[in-house]
Amino acid sequence: MEEVETAEELLVKQHRKEKKDLQAKIQSMKNAVAKNDKKRRKQLTEDIAKLEAELTQKHENELKQFQNSSSVEEVSDAMDSVSLANDEEKTDSSMQARTSKAQKRRDKKAALEKERENRIAEAEVENLAGSRHQEGLKLRQKLMERHLQIKEISSDGHCMYRAVEDQLTERGAPLSLKELRTQTAQYMRSHADDFLPFLTDPNSGDMYTADEFEKYCNDVADTAAWGGQLELKALSQVLQLPIEVIQAESPSVIIGEEYGKPPITLVYMRHAYGLGEHYNSVEPLKDLANEEEG
Template identity: 75%
Template sequence: MEETETPEELLTKQHRKEKKDLQAKIQSMKNAVPKNDKKRRKQLLEDIAKLEAELNEKHEEELQQLNNNQDGEKVDLIANGVENLGLDNEETKESKQGRTSKAQKRRDKKAALEKERESRIAEAEVTNLSGFRHQERLKLAQKLAERQLQIKEIPSDGHCMYRALEDQLTARDHGHALDLAQLRALTAKHMRSHANDFLPFLTNPNTGDMYTADEFEKYCSDVEDTAAWGGQLELRALSQVLEMPFEVIQADSPSIVIGEEYTNAPIVLIYMRHAYGLGEHYNSVEPLKEAPKEEES
């Protein structure tokens, strides 16, 4: 007969998986930030430390709760007389049948722990309602609503700017069937062929000097082949390649238009400073969806 795992074993297994998942997430976060970007690397280390501390605190709370639950179960068993020595054969049989229900109890307890974890996440979101992230979203939602638009979420994987542009180009259906890889390749190619336009804005974070030719080539290679985060320089390059303007909407500043020399309707992007742990993030937009009207009684 296969042995049923104890609550301690189940919880230990869950904690190991969560630690492994966190390490994978941390590695992904590290890969998304260039090593020569000291400012973002510093913020990255702070975010990683916060994530690890939160996970450790969560695990300690779950272990404490498990211990408290087990103490309570022992009291209930004694109170119900299950541990009395005068059990006859029928009671013994019922006890054996009860062991099957214990396995179910363990599964229920595991589900309860997961539900509590989700509850803590929800509470954290509520706590964050007064934070920068929520306030930023409120301001952006108001600006977009005036234009009958709303935020369309883009994954935070280092490619957000390019994915947002890909989404907008696809929605326009102007024949720009460009995917993420093509957008990155076009950006790098244009920056290489117009180095004098971009080099003055790129400096070595350690020395403050303008990039050397080798450093610039490394920068362009990262643009093309890695998940290096895209910003205003890359938007400028793509605006010139596609010959269209980009409007970047922000919560606390006026919109920025890149490529004003082009007269067609601009591609609209959302720039967020507090969207995720690493901060800066680009989202796309979509037509505002009206909330369903309540029927009058």
């Protein structure tokens, strides 16, 4: 018996087609603008980003509408299809009894493929509605307004320091990951009064002892301990630079504004990976002309 596609699967299939059609349209737009016309190519980059964002938003709205109230007509059609398929199955029951081993293998393969497609469809539906996707969409919009885009940093516990390292390298004043961690720990040790009040035992709620604080600083210097706002504060003082942190749900935070220099810019992502929080760097929004020439 042939399986009937659900309304959800039909919606996902429609979204895939619309994405494919958009990509064809984007390619046509690229072909219509000369590669050496950098002004129009830059505008084209922004137009394409806007089209992609609008299509993503359209798909999200359709998905939410579907999840809130499934169409009665779709359900009725699906039931009619199932009934028709059942009638056909009864008619062909004697033939199915003589199905060859080869046919059974083909049926099993088709069933496995169908199951795989269903899992993909479910994953796409979940991703569209998920926190990670929503966060990424908002961050891309914020960055696009500033002609920036995310520069991915590996998620290995060093992400905050690697993002700062990347920004410093772009400025022509590089410091290694090890140097950044070591100098952060040294600054925190020498200014313990500025950091100790914010470090407490998660079980007792008591402020760290001197020994516990020393261990914390050792971990900052010598392990892949994740860095947060305290470490950013120390880094800002060490580098004597402001550090801006762009977030999806909140206004940007600038640490070390007193230095009055162009800030290092990081992107904070709460839902980036299964482990949770993550920092990325940023880079200029790529211009299509320069990208294609490269």
